[in-house]
Structure formats: structure tokens, C-alpha cells
Amino acid sequence: MPEGLIVKALSGYYYVQSADGSATVECRGRGIFKKRGESPLVGDRVVYSETENGEGTVEEILPRVSELIRPQIANADLAVLVFSVVRPELNFVLLDKFLVHTEHARMDALLVLTKMDxxxxxxxxxxxxxxxxxxxxxxxxxxxQVILTSAHEGQGLEQLRSALAGHINMLAGQSGVGKSSLVNALVPGLKLETNEISVKLGRGKHTTRHVELIPISGGGYMADTPGFSQLDFAELGIDEIGSCFREFRALSSQCKFRGCTHIHEPHCAVLQAKEQGKISESRYANYVSFMTEWKETKRRY
Structure with missing residues (x-):
């Protein structure tokens, strides 16, 4: 049976692109997936069979390199985190929260700041x-890597194309930061729906309603994902949050106590680095806030 890549999932159907990219087959998933509590995801490499009417069935999900819960996508190897510099304003707390989740998924991250114009x-x-x-x-x-862009003026687009080439890229960020405008600028001829920011609310409407892999130059794909503004730490543990801050992870082996929370323990290398100005105060404050949020989430469950 042939292998392929799920490039879109919509209304119970999985659109599987053949290995050579010559065709896309509309497939249903096998019932066994539901019994196992599994679900094929966009980005999954799968084994599928074709029926006489030109449709198909996803028979097997091949091993995943990575998996994100929100947005749901498999095998993405680069998270492209998009934040606007105006309306909505750049939010360091949300940016660090996104980075924690992408680090936990063992993905690299590229930061794209939009609306420079x-x-x-x-x-x-x-x-x-x-x-x-x-x-x-x-x-x-x-x-x-941080890239400053303007979709309307073309600023930073060549640098961005170079960074995305050859990857399955997950595009994510708040509603209204200009993700769809960015993809439209990167992929000529593509017309993703865009909406202006609501003046009353100061944020955008969701314009992307499903996850879809869009081919880009260089042989890679861009996953344009539904906008979202909140992430929680329910699936993370206390040890994982610290390791998802790159600069903390590099120092943790020097802490006196194994499993150090980097908050109150003596001889903590992270706390020492913060006192010496080697770690950003804002990053550390966000880390403490995330730890508090994780503990509160744990109590509720």
C-alpha cells in the first residue's frame, strides 16, 4: 500500500498527498484508531489504501517526530511564532508561553515580528x-532567530523564505497578528482569508478554521493553524517547565539539588545567574508566573 502525507483534515476526512506529490486522496480513518484513542493529524505520514471510487482509507499512522496538542499537528520541525508589533501589541508573556510549549514538543522556534510598516x-x-x-x-x-517583517512592503520575506525552506513549518500566533497576510505574501497566488483588527476589542477574528499544509518553495510546507490566545500547562510537569527555558536548561546541571525548581533552593545556578544579570528579569518573572499557573491547574485537577 502507498505512503503519503496528510495535508488537511476537515469534517472527518483526511486529505493525503501521495509520496511523489502527484495526487491528493480524500480518505477516512480506520475505525480501529477511535478504539485505540488515536487520531490521524495533519502532518502525519501514513499508509493508505484507495477504493474504486477514488477515495481512500488511512490504514496506518507512521511514527511521529513531534506532536503538538494545540494546534494539533504532527511532524512539524520548526515552529514559526508570529507576533505583531502593533495592534495587538507585542506580548512577552504570551511569547514565552508559546516558546515553552514548542520547546516541550522538542521543536525549534523561529520568531517573526510582523507589521513593521x-x-x-x-x-x-x-x-x-x-x-x-x-x-x-x-x-x-x-x-x-528573530526576523522583522512587513507583508505589505515585503520586508524580511526573503530571509523568512530561506529559513522555512525544507521544513514542515508550524505557523502560530494570536488572532490578528497577520499570519494569513504573511502566508499570502510568501505563497504567490494564495488567497487566505484575512480580517482587520476589531477596533473595539483590539484583537482579530479567527480567519483560519482548520489546519492545512501549504507547499512553499524549497520543498517544505507551511501549516497555517487556527488562531489562539490561551495556552495552559495541564500536560506539563514541574520539571518540564524549567527545561523549556533554554538558558535555564543550560545551567540546571550546575544546581546543587536535582529537580531544582529555580525558585527558592540554595546553590541554584539559575538564581545565581539572575542575580548576576546573566538571565533576563522578564524571562525569569514569566517562568515564576508559569510555575504558579501550573500549580493552580494541578490543584483543580
């Missing part, structure tokens, strides 16, 4: 530019 003049614009430079400097120092 929308920065106003005057003092407000200067303040925004300082925040953008702070973000670029901070996250670059940790080891993340």
Missing part, C-alpha cells in the same frame, strides 16, 4: 521600536 511616528513609535529591539536582542541572545 504599521509603527506610527512620534514618541509612540519610538517606544514601539525600543520594545522591538529589546525583543530582538533578548531572544537572539538565547539562540532563537
Amino acid at each position: 504599521r509603527i506610527p511616528g512620534g514618541e509612540e513609535g519610538e517606544s514601539i521600536r525600543r520594545t522591538v529591539e529589546e525583543a530582538r536582542s533578548l531572544y537572539s541572545s538565547i539562540g532563537y
Whole structure:
């Protein structure tokens, strides 16, 4: 039986692209998946069979390299985290939360800051530019690539195309940050639905309603995923949160106590680095906040 890649899942159907990319077959999943509590995901490499009417059945899910719960996608190897610099404003707490989840999924992350052309003049614009430079400097120092873009003016698009080539890229971020506009600019001829920001609410409407892999130059795919604004830590443990901060992970082996929470223990290498100014105060404050949120979530369950 042939192997293929699930490029879209919609209304109980899985659209499987053949290994050579010549055809896409509309498939149903085998009933055994439901009994096992499994579900094929966009990005899954699968074995499928074809029926006489041109449809097919997903017979087997091949081993996954990675898996995310929200958005649901398998085998993505690069998380493209999109944040706008204006409307909605750059949110460091949410950015760090996204990074925790992508690190936990053992994926690399690329940070894309959009709407650079929308920065106003005057003092407000200067303040925004300082925040953008702070973000670029901070996250670059940790080891993340940061690209500044404008979908309308083409700023940063060539650099972004180069970074995405050859990967299954997961595009994610808040509603209204310009993800669909970015994909439209990257893939000529594609017309993803976009919406302007609601002036009253200060955020965008969800314009992407399902996960779909879109082919891009370089042989890779872009997964345009439904917008979301909240992530929880229900599936993470206390040890995992610390290891999902790259700069903490590099220091944790030097902590005196195994399983150090990096909050109150003596001889903690992370706390020492923070006191010496080697770790960002904002990153550490977000870490403490996430730990508190995790403990509260655990109590509720």
C-alpha cells in the first residue's frame, strides 16, 4: 500500500498527498484508531489504501517526530511564532508561553515580528521600536532567530523564505497578528482569508478554521493553524517547565539539588545567574508566573 502525507483534515476526512506529490486522496480513518484513542493529524505520514471510487482509507499512522496538542499537528520541525508589533501589541508573556510549549514538543522556534510598516511616528513609535529591539536582542541572545517583517512592503520575506525552506513549518500566533497576510505574501497566488483588527476589542477574528499544509518553495510546507490566545500547562510537569527555558536548561546541571525548581533552593545556578544579570528579569518573572499557573491547574485537577 502507498505512503503519503496528510495535508488537511476537515469534517472527518483526511486529505493525503501521495509520496511523489502527484495526487491528493480524500480518505477516512480506520475505525480501529477511535478504539485505540488515536487520531490521524495533519502532518502525519501514513499508509493508505484507495477504493474504486477514488477515495481512500488511512490504514496506518507512521511514527511521529513531534506532536503538538494545540494546534494539533504532527511532524512539524520548526515552529514559526508570529507576533505583531502593533495592534495587538507585542506580548512577552504570551511569547514565552508559546516558546515553552514548542520547546516541550522538542521543536525549534523561529520568531517573526510582523507589521513593521504599521509603527506610527512620534514618541509612540519610538517606544514601539525600543520594545522591538529589546525583543530582538533578548531572544537572539538565547539562540532563537528573530526576523522583522512587513507583508505589505515585503520586508524580511526573503530571509523568512530561506529559513522555512525544507521544513514542515508550524505557523502560530494570536488572532490578528497577520499570519494569513504573511502566508499570502510568501505563497504567490494564495488567497487566505484575512480580517482587520476589531477596533473595539483590539484583537482579530479567527480567519483560519482548520489546519492545512501549504507547499512553499524549497520543498517544505507551511501549516497555517487556527488562531489562539490561551495556552495552559495541564500536560506539563514541574520539571518540564524549567527545561523549556533554554538558558535555564543550560545551567540546571550546575544546581546543587536535582529537580531544582529555580525558585527558592540554595546553590541554584539559575538564581545565581539572575542575580548576576546573566538571565533576563522578564524571562525569569514569566517562568515564576508559569510555575504558579501550573500549580493552580494541578490543584483543580
